[in-house]
Amino acid sequence: MSEITLTFPDGAKRSVRKGITGKELAESIAKSLAKRAVAMVVDGRLADLADPITADAAVKIVSRTDPEALELIRHDAAHVMAEAVQALWPGTQVTIGPVIENGFFYDFAKAEPFHPDDLAKIEAKMHEIIARNAPFTKEFWSREQAKDFFRKKGELFKIELVDAIPEGEDLKIYKQGEWLDLCRGPHMTSTGHIGKAFKLTKFAGSYWRGDHNNAQLQRIYGTAWATEQELTAYLRQIEEAEKRDHRKLGREMDLFHFQEEGPGTVFWHANGWTIFQEIVGYMRRRLKGDYREVNAPQLLDKSLWETSGHWGWFRENMFMAQSAGEDTEDERVFAIKPMNCPGHIQIFKHGLRSYRELPLRMSEFGIVHRYEPSGALHGLMRVRAFTQDDAHVFCTPEQMAEECLKINDLILSTYADFGFDGEMTVKLSTRPEQRVGSDEAWDHAERIMSDVLKQIEARSHNQKIRTAINPGEGAFYGPKFEYVLRDAIGRDWQCGTTQVDFNLPERFDAFYIAADGSKTTPVMIHRAICGSMERFLGILLENYAGHLPLWLAPVQAVVCTIVSDADAYAGTVLAALQQAGLRAQIDLRNEKINLKVREHSLTKTPVILVVGKREAEEGKVSMRRLGGQDQRVMPLAEAVAALAEEALPPDLKRAGARARLAP
RNA sequence: GCCGCAGUAGCUCAGGGGUAGAGCAACGCAUUCGUAAUGCGUGGGUCGGGGGUUCAAAUCCCUCCUGCGGCACCA
Numbered sequence: 044m045s046e047i048t049l050t051f052p053d054g055a056k057r058s059v060r061k062g063i064t065g066k067e068l069a070e071s072i073a074k075s076l077a078k079r080a081v082a083m084v085v086d087g088r089l090a091d092l093a094d095p096i097t098a099d100a101a102v103k104i105v106s107r108t109d110p111e112a113l114e115l116i117r118h119d120a121a122h123v124m125a126e127a128v129q130a131l132w133p134g135t136q137v138t139i140g141p142v143i144e145n146g147f148f149y150d151f152a153k154a155e156p157f158h159p160d161d162l163a164k165i166e167a168k169m170h171e172i173i174a175r176n177a178p179f180t181k182e183f184w185s186r187e188q189a190k191d192f193f194r195k196k197g198e199l200f201k202i203e204l205v206d207a208i209p210e211g212e213d214l215k216i217y218k219q220g221e222w223l224d225l226c227r228g229p230h231m232t233s234t235g236h237i238g239k240a241f242k243l244t245k246f247a248g249s250y251w252r253g254d255h256n257n258a259q260l261q262r263i264y265g266t267a268w269a270t271e272q273e274l275t276a277y278l279r280q281i282e283e284a285e286k287r288d289h290r291k292l293g294r295e296m297d298l299f300h301f302q303e304e305g306p307g308t309v310f311w312h313a314n315g316w317t318i319f320q321e322i323v324g325y326m327r328r329r330l331k332g333d334y335r336e337v338n339a340p341q342l343l344d345k346s347l348w349e350t351s352g353h354w355g356w357f358r359e360n361m362f363m364a365q366s367a368g369e370d371t372e373d374e375r376v377f378a379i380k381p382m383n384c385p386g387h388i389q390i391f392k393h394g395l396r397s398y399r400e401l402p403l404r405m406s407e408f409g410i411v412h413r414y415e416p417s418g419a420l421h422g423l424m425r426v427r428a429f430t431q432d433d434a435h436v437f438c439t440p441e442q443m444a445e446e447c448l449k450i451n452d453l454i455l456s457t458y459a460d461f462g463f464d465g466e467m468t469v470k471l472s473t474r475p476e477q478r479v480g481s482d483e484a485w486d487h488a489e490r491i492m493s494d495v496l497k498q499i500e501a502r503s504h505n506q507k508i509r510t511a512i513n514p515g516e517g518a519f520y521g522p523k524f525e526y527v528l529r530d531a532i533g534r535d536w537q538c539g540t541t542q543v544d545f546n547l548p549e550r551f552d553a554f555y556i557a558a559d560g561s562k563t564t565p566v567m568i569h570r571a572i573c574g575s576m577e578r579f580l581g582i583l584l585e586n587y588a589g590h591l592p593l594w595l596a597p598v599q600a601v602v603c604t605i606v607s608d609a610d611a612y613a614g615t616v617l618a619a620l621q622q623a624g625l626r627a628q629i630d631l632r633n634e635k636i637n638l639k640v641r642e643h644s645l646t647k648t649p650v651i652l653v654v655g656k657r658e659a660e661e662g663k664v665s666m667r668r669l670g671g672q673d674q675r676v677m678p679l680a681e682a683v684a685a686l687a688e689e690a691l692p693p694d695l696k697r698a699g700a701r702a703r704l705a706p
Numbered sequence: 707g708c709c710g711c712a713g714u715a716g717c718u719c720a721g722g723g724g725u726a727g728a729g730c731a732a733c734g735c736a737u738u739c740g741u742a743a744u745g746c747g748u749g750g751g752u753c754g755g756g757g758g759u760u761c762a763a764a765u766c767c768c769u770c771c772u773g774c775g776g777c778a779c780c781a
Contacts, residue, residue: 148776156710247776248709255778259709262776294717303754303772357781382781416707416779417772425780518781542781569781606738633738641742655740667741674741 050101065092066232069104079106081231082115089115091181091229107236108269114142115231119179120169120241120267121147123234126222127168128153128263131161137224138200138251138260145277146266150249152200157261162243165263169241176235177220181228184216189225200251201225240274241267284532289581290422292589296647298597299423307420307427309577314597317626318580319430321595322573323408325692326432329457333449334406334434339386341410345376350550351385352479354378356519360414383409384544384569387435388551391565396555401565402438402446408576409433423581430576436568437548437555440487443566447495447524447541450570454539455508457572458528460693461583462592468509468527468535471496472516479520479546488543489522496524520546523569530586538579542569589647590669593690596626596649600686602664603630603639605655612659616652619679623687644669650686 045061049068059068065083069076069092082092084103089111096102105111121140128151129135140149184192186205193201204225208214217226219234231237243265251257268274285291293299298315301308311319330336342364348354353361362379380386387405396403412428419425436446451469458467471492474485493512500510517523526539544567548554557563573579583595593599600620602613610631620627630639636653643651653665653674664682667674691699 159711245775246710249777250708253778255708259777261709264776301773306772353781360779360781384781413780418707418709418777419779420773520781603741604738605740608738635737635739635744636741637739638743639741644742651741653741657740665741672741 047096048099049096050099052101052103059096062095062097064095065090065102065104068096068102072104076104076106079108080104081107081112081236082229084111089229091179092232093181094229107231107238112231112236113269115229116237116241116269117142117147117265117267119231119234119237120265121149122217122219122222122224122226122230123169123172123237124165124243124263124265125149125151125224126172126219127165129222130168130172131164134197136198136200139204143264146244146264148262148264150251150260150262152251152258152260157246157263162246162263166241166243170239172219173234173237173239175220176233178233179230180218181230182216182218184214186214189214189216193225237267238269240269240271241265242274242278280532284534284585287532287585287588288422289424289584292584292647293423295645296589296597298584301422306417307415307425309423309426309428315580317597318583318591318595319576321692322576322580322583323430323432325460325694326408326457326572328692328694329453330406330434334404336406336408337387337390338407339380339383339390339409342377342379343386345378347385347389348378351547352520352550353381353385357381362412362414379412380409381411381413383407383411383431383433384435384547384567385551388547388553388567391435391437392551392553396437396565398439398555398557398563401555402436402442404434404436406432406434423577426575426577429578431571432573432576433569433571436570437553437565438568439557439563440566443543443568444491444495444498446568447492447543448498450541450568451495451499451502451524454526454541454570454572458526458538462586463528463530464507465529465531466507466509467529468511469496469499470511470513470516470525470527472513472518472523472525474522475515475517475519477519478517484545485522488545492522492524492543518542518544520544528582530582531588532585534585536582538574538582539572540570540574543567544569591647591649593649593686594692596647598628598646598648599625599690600627600650600652601630601643601648602627602652602654603636603643605636605653607631607633608656609654609659613654616654616664616679619683620652620686623683625683625686625690640667652682 046058047061048056048058050056059071065080066077068083069080080092082105083090083094084105085094085096086100089105107116118141121142125137125140128149129137132153132155136152138150138152140147189205190202193205205214215226215228216223217228217230243263246261246263249260249262251260266274266277268277293315296314297312298318299312300310302310327336345354345363348361361381364377364379365375366373386409387407390405391403408430410428410430415425415427420427436450438446455467473489478485496510499508513525521543523540523542525537527535527537529535548564548567554562554564583591602616602620604610604613613629613631617627617629630643632639640651640653647669649669651667653667658664658676663676663678665674665676666682
């Protein structure tokens with residue numbers, strides 16, 4: 044009998060009989076290990092404990108509490124959920140049930156919709172199945188055997204799945220007691236290892252194979268963890284995220300609202316608009332010098348959008364406008380702009396351009412309207428009318444790489460200024476199936492951009508910038524970079540984008556006079572940093588949980604009196620704050636200081652300046668910061684100076700520091 | 707757009723065929739108080755819109771709108 048050599052995580056090597064199973068191996072090492080063992084990792088791949096090991100390998104026995112077991116717990120839970128559903132509603136077809144971040148789901152085909160109360164019923168049944176602790180066993184079936192079985196059971200989707208498994212690949216059936224499922228595995232040794240730390244969280248509609256032309260299925264989501272503590276921690280984290288919901292904060296901080304007549308369009312209140320304008324102001328300062336800001340029309344004749352290709356590609360997502368007059372003879376059809384680029388090309392084309400003007404960087408805080416599907420709308424994050432911090436760089440092919448890098452620096456430094464200093468991902472999206480332009484042009488653009496991506500990676504000294512490729516996800520007119528930032532609670536948001544476009548300038552016959560006197564088509568780079576200002580503001584709100592840094596807070600400080608004797612002095616304090624450029628308010632109401640502090644804290648005002656008799660006599664203020672319990676009493680002038688300094692936007696703070704350093 | 711759920715006072719929510727409710731907020735009065743809710747009182751609603759069933763509809767049925775959770779979409 045031949046032997047093989049296994050290497051263990053601690054580096055120890057051991058000769059064993061070829062074909063030894065993980066279970067036997069664990070038993071040979073220690074009884075206690077065998078008892079704990081639920082699976083194994085062979086050469087980096089999770090495998091069933093019952094699998095034979097047939098060659099030299101690095102082996103780790105996995106016990107339930109190992110991190111590797113978590114995905115097994117979740118996957119096993121998905122199987123148990125499927126069994127539970129079929130037990131409760133015979134005739135329900137099962138489809139697929141994968142592990143996802145933090146949990147799992149399973150998609151079912153069932154005529155009657157699930158009811159909210161069903162989740163508890165399914166959970167109860169799952170606990171029963173888990174308590175039975177039936178072993179997971181694996182069998183290899185032939186295609187015919189499997190299809191025959193599923194046909195008899197009425198599992199039409201499973202038959203499709205069998206057919207989709209490539210010829211020559213094993214077809215695995217996992218049994219847990221009576222119930223079985225087609226599955227790629229692996230699984231733990233028995234259902235009992237799933238434990239009790241799971242919860243079904245929600246259900247939803249989904250489509251078979253993710254295609255909306257296919258049958259609609261019903262999906263149930265669950266979360267599962269190794270321990271109850273982890274489950275509770277996870278559920279608490281969800282609650283935390285809900286507290287940060289920008290729609291809730293928007294109401295509490297009186298920033299904006301939505302109403303029925305304007306689905307997907309924002310009513311900005313004074314507070315919200317102050318933040319909005321502060322962000323725009325920051326962006327304008329960052330663009331100064333390099334970019335020229337323009338403004339193109341909101342409404343343009345349909346023909347222009349036919350030329351640009353939008354009417355053909357995105358008509359379903361565009362708003363159209365006409366004269367509303369009943370007896371007007373003007374029947375021209377206009378489109379409300381869904382993008383700024385066609386307008387910018389018109390500006391570029393107006394007059395003769397020379398190569399000496401390139402790169403020509405044209406920016407606009409343009410409001411665009413897109414008819415988003417109703418189901419996609421979501422607070423500020425997905426709206427039908429939004430402001431882009433948009434720009435188009437017209438340049439020569441030679442200038443392209445440098446422009447992309449310049450934009451990269453601008454984007455990354457902007458995110459840092461807004462407090463996103465964690466991990467960041469830059470993704471290169473390459474040619475999609477549906478596209479315009481020659482393959483040569485795509486080859487060229489993708490080559491340049493992957494070079495740029497490598498340079499971006501090389502520039503990331505702090506290791507926080509990760510790069511990736513998104514095959515087939517590019518725009519129809521060219522490849523693009525997508526900038527994904529990570530917020531304070533670990534969620535990723537795609538905001539910035541840099542898109543190379545060799546299609547639009549050609550469609551509009553845009554050209555410049557090259558050095559040799561010939562007419563040459565420029566390359567156009569679309570870029571946005573915040574993307575949608577509305578959405579970016581929403582992300583900021585959730586990132587900071589409403590506790591905005593002073594420079595972004597709509598009301599930066601509020602002066603609160605304790606007794607009416609301090610009213611006059613409070614007025615002096617307010618005037619001093621406003622004089623220093625701070626957005627300040629005053630609260631002279633005949634209310635207890637406790638109430639005032641509570642109310643201004645609930646609206647997330649960063650600074651509360653309390654003044655009573657003592658402060659009025661001494662010319663001081665008692666400063667309390669949002670979220671803090673304590674307060675500092677200090678001279679008025681000192682407080683105003685400190686706040687004014689803190690309230691400077693980060694770019695101006697840098698400029699101030701430079702100015703002070705200068706001779 | 708698709709599946710499910712929901713829409714009652716400014717906000718959070720109760721009421722499920724028989725005269726619309728609570729807390730907070732608002733308003734009025736009293737209270738001048740030292741860092742997250744002072745007390746008492748008063749007003750407030752076509753129960754998302756439209757249609758139907760019924761002697762009678764917030765409540766049951768149909769339809770549309772909007773929102774929420776997913777799916778699909780996201781130039």
